Amino acid sequence: MKRYILALFIITGSLVACSKIVPGFLSNTLGYTGKEIICKRGLVYQASDKINYDGSTPPVTFALLNLRDSATGKAAPVEFTTLYEVMQFKPGLSFNIATDTTVDILNAKRQLNKIPPYNFNTTSGQIVFNRGTKNLPVGMYNFDIEATNANGTKFYPSAGFIHVMDPTxxxxxxxxxxxxxxxxxxxxxxxxxxxxxxxxxxxxxxxxxxxxxxxxxxxxxxxxxxxxxxxxxxxxxxxxxxxxxxxxxxxxxxxxxxxxxxxxxxxxxxxxxxxxxxxxxxxxxxxxxxxxxxxxxxxxxxxxxxxxxxxxxxxxxxxxxxxxxxxx
Known part of the structure; x- marks a missing residue:
């Protein structure tokens, strides 16, 4: 009997030793607190909330996938990926109310950049819109999210939707x-x-x-x-x-x-x-x-x-x- 118990202990220990330990944790329910992300066309700056990790092990890298028209399921119109000329302050520069007194001084601090109407932050999941959104068609657009960390990669269908509307x-x-x-x-x-x-x-x-x-x-x-x-x-x-x-x-x-x-x-x-x-x-x-x-x-x-x-x-x-x- 003692030999049997010892043999069972050795076999069990061997199985445990051979089992793979999965590093980290990637939640099945991470996502935005509110799925509706409002985009008012043409405003200078708008930003969504960051994605809630829901206890997932950082760092987590996100990807926004399959942006599509909510009504038809078809891919979102080309306006979402078109590059628009947007006037922005040069890196490290900002407006100074005391010294920026002429258009020439102001323009020396600014430049036209060709950028898409929104930027997706792969670290936080935050979506930031710029004034190029004035070109976006009004409507509702669903998207999926993919998240990756040490645990692996998971896919989150219909993680949110962008509601494009005119400003009030x-x-x-x-x-x-x-x-x-x-x-x-x-x-x-x-x-x-x-x-x-x-x-x-x-x-x-x-x-x-x-x-x-x-x-x-x-x-x-x-x-x-x-x-x-x-x-x-x-x-x-x-x-x-x-x-x-x-x-x-x-x-x-x-x-x-x-x-x-x-x-x-x-x-x-x-x-x-x-x-x-x-x-x-x-x-x-x-x-x-x-x-x-x-x-x-x-x-x-x-x-x-x-x-x-x-x-x-x-x-x-x-x-x-x-x-x-x-x-x-």
Missing amino acids: DDDMFTLSSTFANAFDDITAATTAMKTPKISFTKQSDDGSSVILKITDKNGVPFNPLKGEVIKRGDRPYFPTYAKFHPIVFTDTAMVCNFELAPFPLSTYVDNTGYSWGYLQYYRIPSSYVAIDGMPSTTGYSANPVFAFKINLEGTYVVEVKLTDAVHK
Whole structure:
């Protein structure tokens, strides 16, 4: 009996010694947290989440395979693999709000690169889209993923889908701040006004201009050409964020050619190190405005302040409406 047990132990040990140990671990359920990856056509930068390793042993290398039309199952259109000319900053260079004051200076930092409308990161699985996506057809496109690590290679069918759609107004325009106060011309005291109403309208895909209007509660514009809209001391305003072209004043608006999106490209930090974000400060002198609730015997100017961002080239109208003031 003892000899039998010893022989069995030796045989079992031999089998264990001969069995192959598989290195690492590659999960059957790794993938994106959300399978739908949104791509808004033409925006400067968009990126998906990274692939969740789900405990897989790093490093893992990914490949995106079989991009196809979700409706027909046919291969995705050639626009996904076409190389488009996209203006980008040269490696190691970026926009400097203080020194990049002309188109020539700006262009010295940029170059046209021929690139596909998206890039797939083989290490993270992240998909990054660029402005070349303006050429992609709207639709839904499925894809598969292949993952490889020390454990081997696994195939993950229908791992995600790219949903290509047109950008909405909220994608193109971001409002981060708006407020206003009434300024007593005699005492310099300020009183809070109602929050201005900001509206945004895209006029066309052409150019790169913002037509900024400041209006009273009835929609009557103040006239920048006649000094009805002025800057406030050394605080930031339209030209602070894009000095490439002079601001054009009309009888209803201020027009800024911002040259490239997003606008502003950078927050404004003054020489003391204080960051103003994207804020713009203006004043409507008391001779041109009457503010609800303010004594008519004393002059009160209106001080609107706002911060917004344009995320796509084109021509836009931005209206800042003072909801408790009228044009005199």
